[in-house]
Amino acid sequence: MNRLTMATTVLAVISGLICCGADSATDTVMGNWEGSWYGDTGGEGTLSAQVINQGKGNYRAVMKADIGEPEPARGVMQGKRKGDRVQFKGTVDAGAALGGIYQCTGHILAGTFTGRYTGPDSEGSFRMKKVRKTSPTLGAKPPEAAIVLFDGKDLSRWVTNREGNPNPWKPVDGAMEVRGGDIVTKDRFGDFKLHLEFRVPLMEEARGQGRGNSGVFLPGNCEELQVLDSFGFEPSKGSCGAIYDQKPPRVNASLPPGEWQTYDITCLVPRFDEKDNMIQKTILTVHHNGVLIHDRFPAKRKTNRRHGDHFRGILLQDHGNPARFRNIWLVPLKPE
Numbered sequence: 001m002n003r004l005t006m007a008t009t010v011l012a013v014i015s016g017l018i019c020c021g022a023d024s025a026t027d028t029v030m031g032n033w034e035g036s037w038y039g040d041t042g043g044e045g046t047l048s049a050q051v052i053n054q055g056k057g058n059y060r061a062v063m064k065a066d067i068g069e070p071e072p073a074r075g076v077m078q079g080k081r082k083g084d085r086v087q088f089k090g091t092v093d094a095g096a097a098l099g100g101i102y103q104c105t106g107h108i109l110a111g112t113f114t115g116r117y118t119g120p121d122s123e124g125s126f127r128m129k130k131v132r133k134t135s136p137t138l139g140a141k142p143p144e145a146a147i148v149l150f151d152g153k154d155l156s157r158w159v160t161n162r163e164g165n166p167n168p169w170k171p172v173d174g175a176m177e178v179r180g181g182d183i184v185t186k187d188r189f190g191d192f193k194l195h196l197e198f199r200v201p202l203m204e205e206a207r208g209q210g211r212g213n214s215g216v217f218l219p220g221n222c223e224e225l226q227v228l229d230s231f232g233f234e235p236s237k238g239s240c241g242a243i244y245d246q247k248p249p250r251v252n253a254s255l256p257p258g259e260w261q262t263y264d265i266t267c268l269v270p271r272f273d274e275k276d277n278m279i280q281k282t283i284l285t286v287h288h289n290g291v292l293i294h295d296r297f298p299a300k301r302k303t304n305r306r307h308g309d310h311f312r313g314i315l316l317q318d319h320g321n322p323a324r325f326r327n328i329w330l331v332p333l334k335p336e
Helices: 003-017
Strands: 031-039 042-056 057-064 071-084 085-093 099-109 114-117 122-129 147-150 157-161 170-172 175-177 182-183 192-199 214-218 223-227 261-268 279-280 283-288 289-299 322-330
Touching: 031 114, 042 122, 057 085, 071 099, 214 261, 223 283
Parallel strands: none
Antiparallel strands: 031 042, 031 122, 042 057, 057 071, 071 085, 085 099, 099 114, 114 122, 147 322, 157 182, 170 175, 175 322, 192 261, 192 322, 214 223, 261 283, 283 289
16 A cells, blocks of 8 residues: 555545534435425325435435326425525436426525425425435344354454454444454354444545445355445445345335444355355345345356365454444355
């Protein structure tokens, strides 16, 4: 790593540390918004927006409207803070059946998102209020058969990835905050169900893989389930919930940065024949914030058991961003 790269990395980490306490409660603009649109000459429907903080007073609102068609109208408005309000401007595509592109303007002020739309066939207004969503499995208690990997205090089940030294991550408000390298469980596991909760920091000026990056690496082929601030973005092979570089999540189930999210993972580890050749890949089923995003996905990596530590424990990644993890527990499964 050269000095310029090192300096950039340090600045990114500092930026994350400064912003990691912010969430959609303290940022009154960022987050989920829901409401309705109203046609001037009649007609109405539901409307939602995911508003993303992009730094320096800039925001991006990803819009979706029920227009009575099989597919909702979708669009994006760019916003800029001006005094006590954020003003937005952009377009929504209502499809050919309803005249195509509609021009939209609006603003967020005092907890309300209001605006106007104008298109080839009609015009009207919209109004939304901010809503806070949570995962249905947030705070889930470990059952009797569970192995508790982190209870908010005890770090002893985790060691550094390479040297096996004590866990360098520190407890912060009942969570482990990423620092000092990857960590891995001392124990190794066969098939299991895993529950964990994570929080990515708000790093509003970062983009792409620099935005709150971490990951959960699973035993077997060491597949990575990506952890990232992907709130409001299209699913990809690198977004939150992706089996990294292999398969995007079915849908983007991300909550805003700074809010606690959940992964509930069923992992069936690879099977080998008597010559150590893999005859079944890792099979993953994943719920993100209660939403099914992978259903028995056979991970693509295929290896020989002799090559590498493919049956190590569960690894949590240090990617230089201060993500946090908590309430981690695992239930061993009988082989299928």
